[in-house]
Each structure stands twice: as C-alpha cells, then as structure tokens.
Amino acid sequence: MNRCYVYVEGNSDQLRAWRRHASLPSHPNALTSEDLYLSALPLLDRVKQELISRGWREITPTAGVEHWALLTPSTALAVLEEEGEGGEDLDEGDPSSSSSAIPPQPTSRIFSIPTNLRALVTNVPRWTHLFNDNTFFRPIEHQEHGIILTSNVDTMLVDVFYLLQLILPGALTLVKERHDERVFSTRTSRPFPPLAWMEEHKAIISPIFGESYYSVLTMRSRDGSTLLDFLDT
Known part of the structure; x- marks a missing residue:
C-alpha cells in the first residue's frame, strides 16, 4: 500500500536538526x-489578487494566524456561515498556544497563508489539515520528478506551498510511504520543490532569496527526492 501526504514540522529543535x-x-x-x-x-x-480575479472571494482572516484567507469560487458565503454556527473559537493568538493544542479544523473551502512563520509552526494541526486537504492538494509520484504536489483547484496553490518550503526548509515535506508486509516499509521524502519548478520560477523567486542562496536551494532541490528512511514494520 502506498500513501502520499504532507508532513508539517513545528518543533524548532527538529527544524535545526534537519538543517544540520x-x-x-x-x-x-x-x-x-x-x-x-x-x-x-x-x-x-x-x-491573492490573481486568485480573486479568478473568482475566489476574500474573507476575514483569523487574527494572528492568517495573513489572508480566500473562499473557493464555488462556495456560497451563506453555506460557510451555516457551517460555522455553534463552533467554539480558540484564542490562537495567545502566546501560550502551541502545536499540541489542536485548533478548530478549518473548512475545506478556505485557503489561507500564515500571518508569519510563528503562526505556521505553532499551529501545526491547522496547516496539516489544510495542506492535506484533497479539496486543494494531491501529492503524487511523478515518473520523472519523484514526489510532487498537484492541485485540484488552481496550480497557484502549489506555487504557494513550494515557496513556503523554500522559506522554512524542513517545515513542509512531501512524503511517500510504501508498506508491504512481505518485504519492508519505506518512506521517501521531498523537503524541497522539484528542480523543474525551481528553474521555471527562477525570475520570480530568486529576488526573494538572492542569487547566491537561490543557487544553494536549487542544488538541494536537485537532490530533494533521494532521501530515504526506513519505517518500523
């Protein structure tokens, strides 16, 4: 049995260990x-503006957690409000909140980005739910590029994910698990975007990182699908 998914890491010690x-x-x-x-x-x-031009609708983001939030084009706001009735709010802006505190699961009709990186690593369940929501994303095994992320809604969502991968390496990882009781189980990980994506988007993303660091990230991207871990059987 094969399974592909996005793993979100919020532990700072683990992130530092991963960089080493x-x-x-x-x-x-x-x-x-x-x-x-x-x-x-x-x-x-x-x-965000491009998605809005394609029919997405901007809604009020969660304070302290989301920089912006958009409703998918096919969703009526009345449906969203009906789903939200009776739900309890968690004060996720509280500095005492951590990844161990599971926030209310966001509706699958909302795509958002974090206010800052702290909002990403201290709300791991929220972003794990979002990036594993098959309304938006589908990780697959590509014959040429290894594990890649695809979108059922808009490819720009994949671009956002890959950009976040580069900004905070190790926080968002594409994973493929293979379980075979007759042999063994393996886990293949891709912590960087595919090289083809890096090259295609160089003009857009290299100004963010600078040419030198972009080259470093490109080299890591080239080796990104070769990581292999053995799992407990």
Missing part, C-alpha cells in the same frame, strides 16, 4: 526565515 542533516548553510546576508517570509509577502499578496 541537510548541510543547509545560513543565508549569506544573515537573513532569517522570517526575513525571507516578509520579503515574500508582496508576491503572496499578488497571488
């Missing part, structure tokens, strides 16, 4: 991942 394991250097200009995310927000806002 991947031999990923710091940014040459000492920019942090949060700095890179701030630099990427104008591009992500342009993505």
Whole structure:
C-alpha cells in the first residue's frame, strides 16, 4: 500500500536538526526565515489578487494566524456561515498556544497563508489539515520528478506551498510511504520543490532569496527526492 501526504514540522529543535542533516548553510546576508517570509509577502499578496480575479472571494482572516484567507469560487458565503454556527473559537493568538493544542479544523473551502512563520509552526494541526486537504492538494509520484504536489483547484496553490518550503526548509515535506508486509516499509521524502519548478520560477523567486542562496536551494532541490528512511514494520 502506498500513501502520499504532507508532513508539517513545528518543533524548532527538529527544524535545526534537519538543517544540520541537510548541510543547509545560513543565508549569506544573515537573513532569517522570517526575513525571507516578509520579503515574500508582496508576491503572496499578488497571488491573492490573481486568485480573486479568478473568482475566489476574500474573507476575514483569523487574527494572528492568517495573513489572508480566500473562499473557493464555488462556495456560497451563506453555506460557510451555516457551517460555522455553534463552533467554539480558540484564542490562537495567545502566546501560550502551541502545536499540541489542536485548533478548530478549518473548512475545506478556505485557503489561507500564515500571518508569519510563528503562526505556521505553532499551529501545526491547522496547516496539516489544510495542506492535506484533497479539496486543494494531491501529492503524487511523478515518473520523472519523484514526489510532487498537484492541485485540484488552481496550480497557484502549489506555487504557494513550494515557496513556503523554500522559506522554512524542513517545515513542509512531501512524503511517500510504501508498506508491504512481505518485504519492508519505506518512506521517501521531498523537503524541497522539484528542480523543474525551481528553474521555471527562477525570475520570480530568486529576488526573494538572492542569487547566491537561490543557487544553494536549487542544488538541494536537485537532490530533494533521494532521501530515504526506513519505517518500523
């Protein structure tokens, strides 16, 4: 049995350990991942405007968690409001909140991006639900490119995911698990976008990272599908 999914990591120690394991250097200009995310927000806002032009509807984002939130074109707002009635709100802006506190699951009709990276790593269940929602995404095994992410709604959602992968390496990983009781079980991981995506989007994303660091990320992307872990049988 094969299974593909997105794994979201929010533990800072694990993220640092992953960077060491991947031999990923710091940014040459000492920019942090949060700095890179701030630099990427104008591009992500342009993505939002493009989606709106395609029929998506902007709704009020969750304070402290979402930078923006959009309703899929086929969803009536009245349906969304009806689904939300009677639900309890969690104060996810509370600094004491952590990934162990499971927030209310967002409706599958809403796509959003985090306010900042802290909102990503401290709300792991929320983003795990979003990036594994087959309303929006479908990870598959591609014959040429290995594990890739596809979208059932709009390819720009995949672009957003891959950009987040680059900004905070190790936080969002595409995983394929193969379970065979007669042999063994394996896990193949892709923590970076496919090389073809990197090359296709170079003109758009390299200004965010700088040419030097973009080259480093491209090299890691080239090796991204070769990671193999053995699972417990």
